[in-house]
Amino acid sequence: MKAADTYVRVVDKLSGYVGICAMYLIFMMIGILLLDAVTRNVIDIPLHWCIEAAQFTLTAYYFTGGPMTLRDNDHARMDLLYERLSARGKAVLDLVFSGCLLFYLGVLLWGxxxxxxxxxxxxxxxxSMWNPSMIPIKVLMCCCIALMIAQAIALVIKDIKTLRQPA
Known part of the structure; x- marks a missing residue:
């Protein structure tokens, strides 16, 4: 079990670091959009790359923020029944949905x-007019989906650990 605990700790830490980087991407996107607004409206020199750069930054934000969101259990969930369950009941339900999540993420990573x-x-x-390469955002997408899979596996390990605890 020590290897599993180490795996969970490493993946949780990595997801946290990537998530912190994601938080700063919002400021980058705001800066890009502000630059676009100033150059277009104040000095009348439109920069054609700004909107696309903001779109790429938002895409990177979503991909890089996913693992931390999963780690911190901040994702959307229907809590009508879930909150009424015991810790073991929650772990069982989480294991079922983690299986669905892993299947989805596996197909997503394959694509x-x-x-x-x-x-x-x-x-x-x-x-487009700017004509940027799609390779960097697609490589980032693959890395972040792989980290999401690693984080989902860490959640499975945590849920199994919960189920193994005496009732």
Whole structure:
């Protein structure tokens, strides 16, 4: 069980670090949008890359914030029945839904890896005036989905540990 505890501790810490980076991405996005507003409306020099850069930053925010959200149990949940359950009942229900989550994330990662391979092979760029490469955001997507899978496995370990405790 010591290896499982170490795994959970390492993944929780990594998710926390990535989540902290995610929090700062909001400030970056605000700065980009502020720059766009000032250059377009005040000095009348529109920067065509600003809106797309803000979109990429928001996408990165969602992907990087996911593992920490899962770790801290801050995701959306229907609590009508869940809150009435015992700790063991919650652990059983969490295990069922963690299985569904892991299946979903596995399919998502499979698609993300395929999409990233395509982007690398073709040098995919976004069709726009700015024409940015899609490779960095797709690589980030794959890394963050993999971390979400690792975090979901850590949650499974925590729930199994809860079930193994004497009643």
């Amino acid at each position: 993300a890896v395929s999409s990233t391979q395509y982007a690398v092979q073709t040098g995919e760029k976004r069709f």
